[in-house]
Every structure is written in structure tokens, then in C-alpha cells.
Amino acid sequence: xxxxxxxxxxxxxxxxxxxxxxxxxxxxxxxxxxxxxxxxxxxxxxxxxxxxxxxxxxxxxxxxxxxxxxxxxxxxxxxxxxxxxxxxxxxxxxxxxxxxxxxxxxxxxxxxxxxxxxxxxxxxxxxxxxxxxxxxxxxxxxxxxxxxxxxxxxxxxxxxxxxxxxxxxxxxxxxxxxxxxxxxxxxxxx
Numbered sequence: 242x243x244x245x246x247x248x249x250x251x252x253x254x255x256x257x258x259x260x261x262x263x264x265x266x267x268x269x270x271x272x273x274x275x276x277x278x279x280x281x282x283x284x285x286x287x288x289x290x291x292x293x294x295x296x297x298x299x300x301x302x303x304x305x306x307x308x309x310x311x312x313x314x315x316x317x318x319x320x321x322x323x324x325x326x327x328x329x330x331x332x333x334x335x336x337x338x339x340x341x342x343x344x345x346x347x348x349x350x351x352x353x354x355x356x357x358x359x360x361x362x363x364x365x366x367x368x369x370x371x372x373x374x375x376x377x378x379x380x381x382x383x384x385x386x387x388x389x390x391x392x393x394x395x396x397x398x399x400x401x402x403x404x405x406x407x408x409x410x411x412x413x414x415x416x417x418x419x420x421x422x423x424x425x426x427x428x429x430x431x
Contacts, residue, residue, distance in 0.1 A: 246380050249320045253373070254295060257327045260334060261343075269339045269348035273411075275403035280344050283403075287396035293389030294377050304385035315379055322376025330369025333358040337366070345403035353412045355419055361428045363419065364404070367397045368426045401425060 274280070293299050309315065334341055336357040340348050358365035374393050378386035405425075408416045424431055 244317065244320065246316045246320055250323055250377050250380055251295070253320075253323050253327050254377075257331060257373075260331050264334060264341065265343075267339055268341055269350060271342060271346045272349050272351070273347040273407060274342070275345035275400075275407070279399060279403055283396045283399040286392050286399070290374075290389045290392030290394075290396060293385045293392065294374055294381075295389075299385040300383070304383065304388065306384055307382045308384050308387060309379075309382045311382065315382070317380075319376045319378070319380025322379060323373045324376070326369045326371070326373030326376055328369070329358060329372065330366045333365035333369060345400055345407055347407050347411050351411060353408070353415050353419065355423070360423065363423050363425045364397075364401055367401065371397065371426070 293304070299305070336359060337354055340351055340354060342348065358368075362368045371390075371394060374390045378390050405420075412419075
């Protein structure tokens with residue numbers, strides 16, 4: 242049995258998108274959110290980054306060239322990493338429940354979630370997304386994916402800054418203590 246690498250990657254990302262779409266109507270009303278300018282900028286970066294990672298539109302020129310040797314084993318490892326990253330992001334999204342939003346927000350009756358994946362990273366959705374992006378980059382092996390990963394990372398860094406500010410304003414003592422205990426993305430490192 243052979244695995245179609247591109248179909249496996251696409252199906253994994255599509256599953257993540259489906260979970261996001263299904264959960265969207267069950268979120269609480271937004272009380273406060275990040276400034277619109279920051280939202281537009283981080284969203285544009287993220288969309289361009291994900292397009293570079295997942296689209297063949299950018300295969301022309303140096304962006305389509307490989308940065309590593311073509312290896313079926315590496316491609317399969319990339320698929321597995323993509324699946325693990327998306328599964329972790331989905332777990333975090335489900336754990337966050339009605340507090341979730343596609344933008345940095347505070348919801349009505351917002352709760353500070355510190356259990357499940359939030360016990361190992363303050364932003365586990367982004368940990369999962371970045372892990373999945375690295376996996377997709379490895380599976381593809383093209384420079385466009387390296388550039389896409391950089392753009393997605395920058396977009397998430399902007400959003401993390403906005404979320405951190407909102408959480409500190411909403412839960413000044415509890416979130417400050419949580420920040421002391423739990424790293425932002427990588428347990429024990431970052």
C-alpha cells in the first residue's frame with residue numbers, strides 16, 4: 242500500500258478546518274478583541290504562509306526548488322508530524338470550547354483554561370499548527386514551504402502578543418501565575 246503524500250497532508254489540514262468550522266457556531270459572544278489593524282496584518286501573513294505551504298501556485302522559480310533530497314521516508318515522517326500537529330491543535334481547540342475565537346478576544350463569561358494541552362503550553366493550538374507546518378514543509382521539501390513556515394510563525398507571534406495582553410488584562414493574577422508555570426509554545430523551552 243502506498244500513501245499519496247499530498248492527499249494525506251491535504252486531508253489532515255481539511256480535517257482541522259472542518260473541526261474549526263463545526264465548532265465556530267458554538268462560541269460565546271465576543272466582549273473585547275485585538276485591534277483591527279493587528280488582526281488584518283496577522284491574518285494576511287497567515288493566509289500567505291498557509292498558501293505557500295499548501296498550494297502549488299508558488300512552485301515557479303526558486304520557491305519550487307527542493308531544499309532537501311527527495312526521500313519517501315522523510316516525506317512520510319512529515320505526514321506523520323503534520324497529523325500529530327493537527328491532532329494536538331484539534332485537542333486544544335476542543336478543550337478551549339466556547340472560549341475559542343479565530344481572533345484574539347475575550348468572550349462573555351471567559352474562563353482561563355489551564356488543563357489538558359493548556360497544562361503543557363499556553364498556546365497549544367499554535368504549537369500544533371506550527372508542528373503541522375513543519376511536517377508539511379518536510380513532506381514537501383520545497384523552499385516555498387520554508388517561506389510559508391516563516392510567515393505563519395510571524396503571524397502567530399503577532400497573535401500571541403495580542404492574546405497575552407488580553408489575558409493579562411482579564412486575569413491579571415491568575416494569568417501571570419500561569420505564565421510563570423507554563424511556557425508559551427514548547428514545554429520547558431519557549
